[in-house]
Amino acid sequence: MEFVFLLEQVVNGLVLGGYYLLLALGLSLIFSVGGVVNLAHGAFYAIGAYISLEVIKRFGFGPSMLVTPIFVGLLGIVFERLLLRRFYKADPILSLLVTFGLAMIVEQGLRMLWGAAPLPSNMPSEFKGNVMVGEFLFSKYRLFILGFVFVILGCIWLLLNKTSFGLVVKAGVQRPDMVAVLGIRLQPYMTSIVALGVATAALGGVLFGPITTVHPSMGTEIMTVAFVVVVIGGLGSFWGVVLAAVLVGVVRGITIHFQPAAGEASMYILMFAVLMLFPRGLLGERIDRFE
Amino acid sequence: MNVNVKTKKQKIESASRRNLIAKGFALGGATALSASLPIWAQDNSSIKIGHLTPMTGFLGALGEYAAQGIKMAADEINASGGVLGRKLEIMSEDSVNPQVAATKAQRMIERDNVAFLLGEISSASALTISQVAGRNKKLFMSIGARSDVLRGKDCNRYTFHVDIPVTVMVNAVGQALVRDNLVKGKKIFSLTADYLFGHDLSKVAKKFWIDNGGNLIGDELVPTDAADFSPYLLKIRQAKPDLIASNLAGNQVTNFVKQYSEFGLPYPMVGFNLNTADAWAAGEDNLGGIWPTVWHHELQTPGSKAFVANFTKRYNRVPENHAWIEYISLRMLAQAINATKSTDTEKVITYFESQAEFDILKNRKAYFRSWDHQLMQEAYPFTVKAKGTYKEKWDFLKFGDAVPAPNQSLELLATNKAENTCKM
Numbered sequence: 016m017e018f019v020f021l022l023e024q025v026v027n028g029l030v031l032g033g034y035y036l037l038l039a040l041g042l043s044l045i046f047s048v049g050g051v052v053n054l055a056h057g058a059f060y061a062i063g064a065y066i067s068l069e070v071i072k073r074f075g076f077g078p079s080m081l082v083t084p085i086f087v088g089l090l091g092i093v094f095e096r097l098l099l100r101r102f103y104k105a106d107p108i109l110s111l112l113v114t115f116g117l118a119m120i121v122e123q124g125l126r127m128l129w130g131a132a133p134l135p136s137n138m139p140s141e142f143k144g145n146v147m148v149g150e151f152l153f154s155k156y157r158l159f160i161l162g163f164v165f166v167i168l169g170c171i172w173l174l175l176n177k178t179s180f181g182l183v184v185k186a187g188v189q190r191p192d193m194v195a196v197l198g199i200r201l202q203p204y205m206t207s208i209v210a211l212g213v214a215t216a217a218l219g220g221v222l223f224g225p226i227t228t229v230h231p232s233m234g235t236e237i238m239t240v241a242f243v244v245v246v247i248g249g250l251g252s253f254w255g256v257v258l259a260a261v262l263v264g265v266v267r268g269i270t271i272h273f274q275p276a277a278g279e280a281s282m283y284i285l286m287f288a289v290l291m292l293f294p295r296g297l298l299g300e301r302i303d304r305f306e
Numbered sequence: 307m308n309v310n311v312k313t314k315k316q317k318i319e320s321a322s323r324r325n326l327i328a329k330g331f332a333l334g335g336a337t338a339l340s341a342s343l344p345i346w347a348q349d350n351s352s353i354k355i356g357h358l359t360p361m362t363g364f365l366g367a368l369g370e371y372a373a374q375g376i377k378m379a380a381d382e383i384n385a386s387g388g389v390l391g392r393k394l395e396i397m398s399e400d401s402v403n404p405q406v407a408a409t410k411a412q413r414m415i416e417r418d419n420v421a422f423l424l425g426e427i428s429s430a431s432a433l434t435i436s437q438v439a440g441r442n443k444k445l446f447m448s449i450g451a452r453s454d455v456l457r458g459k460d461c462n463r464y465t466f467h468v469d470i471p472v473t474v475m476v477n478a479v480g481q482a483l484v485r486d487n488l489v490k491g492k493k494i495f496s497l498t499a500d501y502l503f504g505h506d507l508s509k510v511a512k513k514f515w516i517d518n519g520g521n522l523i524g525d526e527l528v529p530t531d532a533a534d535f536s537p538y539l540l541k542i543r544q545a546k547p548d549l550i551a552s553n554l555a556g557n558q559v560t561n562f563v564k565q566y567s568e569f570g571l572p573y574p575m576v577g578f579n580l581n582t583a584d585a586w587a588a589g590e591d592n593l594g595g596i597w598p599t600v601w602h603h604e605l606q607t608p609g610s611k612a613f614v615a616n617f618t619k620r621y622n623r624v625p626e627n628h629a630w631i632e633y634i635s636l637r638m639l640a641q642a643i644n645a646t647k648s649t650d651t652e653k654v655i656t657y658f659e660s661q662a663e664f665d666i667l668k669n670r671k672a673y674f675r676s677w678d679h680q681l682m683q684e685a686y687p688f689t690v691k692a693k694g695t696y697k698e699k700w701d702f703l704k705f706g707d708a709v710p711a712p713n714q715s716l717e718l719l720a721t722n723k724a725e726n727t728c729k730m
Binding site (some may be wrong): 025133275 | 570
């Protein structure tokens with residue numbers, strides 16, 4: 016029985032990993048291509064959750080899953096064009112400061128607009144409750160999230176691996192200079208990557224809002240986890256991030272099974288162990304310009 | 307080449323350093339100016355009060371209500387002429403965590419020269435501020451912290467406690483749980499917030515379960531920054547309890563209640579700590595069980611009704627219990643200053659210890675018990691209304707009658723001298 020219980024935690028961890036993935040993937044992409052650590056990534060997740068509340072109020076949950084990421088994606092384009100673009104070649108400390116500052120401004124902005132009190136956000140009532148698969152208990156809503164993450168993941172993988180867009184992006188990660196020599200401007204690609212990255216983060220906000228509460232500092236809180244996932248996964252690797260997200264979720268579940276108080280600390284211990292063994296992260300590629 | 311780069315760097319450095327000096331000068335000038343201004347404008351007229359409360363983190367939402375409540379009280383008092391003809395000046399800051407709270411409290415006393423310290427929701431931060439107050443012999447009104455140890459083992463002469471302590475919270479709903487046959491012979495699984503307050507609540511709750519024939523089969527600590535409770539929910543399901551008891555705090559309760567409803571587990575849930583703001587955030591469909599509160603916005607006393615109306619008009623939302631408690635705390639302090647005609651900590655302590663009565667907008671007046679500095683007041687149990695029986699989103703909570711009942715002693719639910727180890 017103990018084994019079944021543990022397995023249940025592992026499976027639940029996989030689901031949780033899917034949600035971490037929505038945030039970490041964009042963060043990793045933006046860093047790999049632009050060389051910028053976007054500390055404001057969590058802010059877009061929070062904006063997504065708040066916008067989603069307003070959209071749900073007017074049009075319902077389904078439309079919100081579409082409208083919110085598109086809206087936040089557009090914000091991402093503005094963000095990249097006006098702000099982020101200036102820092103690709105600058106000292107990394109500058110982009111850290113700018114995005115960190117932006118995250119604070121957004122958090123305070125949300126507090127001014129919607130108040131500090133957490134807002135209730137409910138999932139559609141048909142998603143409430145659980146499904147039993149054999150011995151395992153799943154929340155219906157989380158199963159739905161997991162399925163959705165699979166679809167998103169598939170789309171992003173296809174985009175990066177089976178299209179000319181992806182080819183340029185991947186080349187740009189390794190040798191931006193060569194891409195430039197070939198007469199391709201990387202800037203529009205970067206804009207798209209940022210838009211895509213923050214839109215998936217916003218989608219995370221839409222989907223996870225109903226599980227927790229929507230509150231101004233939710234972005235800051237999730238950033239830490241997303242960052243840990245990216246570091247564990249290693250830069251520039253799609254599957255590295257996927258693997259790390261799942262691993263963080265599973266390790267957290269197993270830790271809580273045995274030692275509940277250490278639940279939140281588990282991912283940092285995991286990060287420590289991984290970095291000791293693999294300094295570039297699990298599947299991190301060697302990217303010459305970052306070495 | 308290398309040398310060249312270095313000189314360039316140095317140039318930049320010296321340029322920015324020059325800039326820095328200029329900026330520093332401007333900034334220093336501005337600070338000197340603003341520092342000198344109050345002395346000139348103040349003319350000894352305002353009474354400074356240091357106010358610390360968590361504005362961020364898992365108690366941040368409650369802290370916002372707290373800051374609004376005390377601000378409103380100060381504005382009302384000042385509009386009607388202040389205290390002893392002097393204005394109250396509230397310096398409100400985010401207490402962040404116990405270490406920062408202590409540092410800020412010390413700074414407020416030393417540099418800002420505050421007459422009193424007020425505030426706090428986190429029991430852990432209230433403890434460190436209370437130690438600072440004790441060392442500096444300044445009065446600290448610990449307003450929203452509920453841990454028993456603050457008014458027990460760790461009590462001190464300079465700290466007064468306004469909110470109901472853990473023991474009262476447990477006793478306020480405990481009888482209802484026993485009556486509804488939720489305790490005796492039942493397997494109980496509890497989750498506890500992993501900090502001072504949670505540990506304290508867990509201890510008192512455990513005693514309650516055991517004293518009433520319950521069987522506590524598990525009690526797990528949950529870090530205060532945990533947002534996802536799914537692994538805990540699986541553990542609960544594996545343990546197959548008859549009852550789930552929450553010893554969680556702040557935003558944790560909201561998240562837990564929501565996810566509990568999401569997973570659709572069949573066990574009834576109770577708990578001893580839920581603030582109305584956290585209940586509102588959980589949403590109407592997710593909450594069940596019976597909980598205690600120190601005050602609620604539907605209380606039908608003229609004072610409470612006026613407070614709710616004014617607060618709602620001013621901030622465009624219904625006040626939560628932390629807004630109310632900060633509001634009445636400042637008014638109690640004002641009453642003490644007026645009565646003693648002094649802002650001297652010792653005189654105010656003597657006044658509070660005289661068990662003077664205060665109108666706290668409830669049916670019965672309240673007083674500080676002299677030997678543990680705990681405010682003796684009524685509390686209220688609440689449950690959740692059936693769906694469709696209310697209109698506004700604020701209105702889904704159903705508040706019960708005050709406990710202790712009107713004919714009982716206000717000290718009925720509190721610890722007695724034999725149970726409480728407070729020695730001042």
